[in-house]
Amino acid sequence: MIPLVLNAESDAEAPFVTRLASRRSADPRESFCLSSTPTQSLWCGMEGLFTLAHPMDALTGDVVLVDPSARRAERLLRAGSPHNSLLVTEQCDQLCVMCSQPPKKTHRDRFEHFETACRLAEQGSVIGITGGEPTLHMGPLLAMIERLLADRPDLGFHILSNGQHFDAANTARLAGRLRTNIVWGIPLYAADAPLHDHIVGKPGAFERLIASFAHLLVAGARIELRTVMLEDNLDALAGLARFVAHNLPHIEQWSLMGLENIGFARRRWDALHVDLRARFAPVGNALDQASLYGVPVRLFNIPLCHIPPEFRDYAVASISDWKQRFAPACEGCAARANCAGFFEWHPDHLVEKVVPL
Ligand code: SF4
Missing domain, CATH: 3.20.20.70 (Aldolase class I)
Incomplete structure (x- = not known):
């Protein structure tokens, strides 16, 4: 599952919104990355320095709301x-x-x-x-x-x-x-x-x-x-x-x-x-x-293999990326790219019963 809320550290006095950029820009609404490891990135912007518990590459272009007192950041708009x-x-x-x-x-x-x-x-x-x-x-x-x-x-x-x-x-x-x-x-x-x-x-x-x-x-x-x-x-x-x-x-x-x-x-x-x-x-x-x-x-929100063939054209691959999952057997399915798959929290025993197309 893609994390939408990250642990964060900031000395800012109040919550703030910023867009994360890989390098310094002229836009004061953007913050740029100073360093990044596989588990954490350090950013600099109008509100000073702040860290996010996620690597830079996965965050560049995101618009985040950093809440210093809650020590967390919400990825409001993911790039x-x-x-x-x-x-x-x-x-x-x-x-x-x-x-x-x-x-x-x-x-x-x-x-x-x-x-x-x-x-x-x-x-x-x-x-x-x-x-x-x-x-x-x-x-x-x-x-x-x-x-x-x-x-x-x-x-x-x-x-x-x-x-x-x-x-x-x-x-x-x-x-x-x-x-x-x-x-x-x-x-x-x-x-x-x-x-x-x-x-x-x-x-x-x-x-x-x-x-x-x-x-x-x-x-x-x-x-x-x-x-x-x-x-x-x-x-x-x-x-x-x-x-x-x-x-x-x-x-x-x-x-x-x-x-x-x-x-x-x-x-x-x-x-x-x-x-x-x-x-x-x-x-x-x-x-x-x-x-x-x-x-x-x-x-x-219905996987294609749960739908009779004559009705599959009605199906939309609708489940949001951050809460979508597939069964291991889906890897071999020809319809995977167009399939909604399952919600991350769908019962395991139902997810496992897929029939690759
Ligand atoms: S096997 Fe997986 S990818 Fe294929 S239709 Fe079923 S749920 Fe979708």
Whole structure:
């Protein structure tokens, strides 16, 4: 697994963001490397000297947030990675049965650091925004992105949201500069309100979500609909496909996603996880229904050898590099380059049962 948090030592008085460069540059926002060993590198920048418990080669070009008092550094934006995301809050007003990032009550506002980091992002970067629920802090979030796009119109943002906080007051703002540069990743788990509300742990969530979709439609916002496949909703997926076709034809993509064995899902794994090698038929039916109605649908987080051959074209090699793993037997697989593989925390006994293609 690629480490996203590193041990760090710095005498700076406060946390700071900097981009790591291999040599001295004229940009005061960059720090340059003075020395490096296989386990540690020494850097120099506007905030003085600091060390990171990682070699220079693996870090050059990264944008890091160094927190001297916590003696750690976060790799906010890794150079060359398409999987960078910023966790803006751990608060959430839903309690999904399979939540991979169980919510916390407190919020630490780090928008200032995130904005600095985004200004240092590589040209044309698409930066993920995650939580918790980012739109609980809608004002600061949108304001940050508006300021960034004023100076960096090349940047794009993919924001994961539970879709509970869009209203008429947001519409004009979302229809403006933000419209083209943000894709909202919003979950919908069933076409049936009680089932959706059960999965997200919030009565009335489905109704509020549908209202939000109407506001987003008026704004012309770009939407990726996301559905984690669970025991609870597996047999409801075909109905959801028809619901999406008839009610949400404006979405850019419907992503059917495999479950992550982390957070709440870890202790509920046996009740929630679907082994698609044995039970792909409901998913295949949903894919067929979606395609029949012209819904752009994709399969995320599922290894190719778990998918029947006729459905493999729907699969996306979606798992982020830092949390992706493969079985030893995958080395000999002809499909490895296009395969999602597994999450780092996927149960070993399932990872070992691969069938190289
Ligand atoms: S054998 Fe490995 S690389 Fe090949 S399809 Fe299965 S999981 Fe993917």
